[in-house]
Amino acid sequence: MFMAIYNLFSKRQADAANSGISDVYQYDEIPQNLRVQVGQISTEAIGQYGSYAGSYTNIIEDNDVWHNIERIYLREKGLDRISHEDFSGARILAYMRKCATLDWLDFLELIAIGIEIMAGERYRYKRQTWQVSMQGQKAIDEINYRLLQAGVGYQLEGTRLIRVDSQYVHAEVVKPALSLLSGQGFEGPRQEFLEAHQHYRASEFRQAVAMAANAVESTFKSIFDQKGWTYQKGARISDLVKVAKANGLWPVYLDGSFDQLVATLQSGLPKIRDNDASHGQGSTPKNVPGYIAAYALHLAASKIVFIAEASKCMARSE
Known part of the structure; x- marks a missing residue:
């Protein structure tokens, strides 16, 4: 039945430090x-x-x-x-x-x-x-x-x-994404990322996926605006990736090994959004499972961290 001595949750948390990240x-x-x-x-x-x-x-x-x-x-x-x-x-x-x-x-x-x-x-x-x-x-x-x-x-x-926040993905991806988006000029993507999580908590999974994808696109655009790079107003994520690559957001030597990540950016998260959360649902309602929404949130966070860190690294080398 129960253990004679039980290691209570509060004991396991006694040494946990507050990271201070929102x-x-x-x-x-x-x-x-x-x-x-x-x-x-x-x-x-x-x-x-x-x-x-x-x-x-x-x-x-x-x-x-x-x-x-x-x-x-x-x-x-x-x-x-x-x-x-x-x-x-x-x-x-x-x-x-x-x-x-x-x-x-x-x-x-x-x-x-x-x-x-x-x-x-x-x-x-x-x-x-x-x-x-x-x-x-x-x-x-x-x-x-x-x-x-x-x-x-x-x-x-x-x-x-x-x-x-003790889970690896949350600690290493979601919280850093929020931290990076807390800077000036990222108010739009930060709000979209927070709204994606709000939809997720409310079990509004279709909306969560759509808003997560929007946050990635808006992160690209915020960086482009800061650097003065031009892009079309209605640019899709595939177009935004091309702009980032053409302007050297990541080093040239990564272009070959970066193809897979670019493909994920182009067809991973946006594909989920296009197939399951956008363009209407037709006569038969589409249900987005919770695990797909969770994947979309984590994928969006990882892309935001990558893009923002690449921009910071580029700025230091300029």
């Missing part, structure tokens, strides 16, 4: 509506807190999954009590309505373990007793969706909670 997510505040939503999901997936005798004065049985979640938290935090409700689950969720962010995250991870345990074979018959109404993976998926929707930068991978 992000599309925030990590410090848990909105009240998110606290309520996660409490509701947890109750449906772990079940009722417990049961009383005929009168509401004598507890017959405490839901032992909730009980173990509370027991581990109290042991690891060195506490005797977190709230004064009768049942463990009620005490936990009452505490989570008002506790500090790290404490809330510690409990969220423990709840994810509890959800997995309640979904297991051992609790097959207890699920009916505790009136469990949501399957384990469905509960985890909805919690992740609610976190994403709220713009809170944490996700559950199985039963382990991670900061989104």
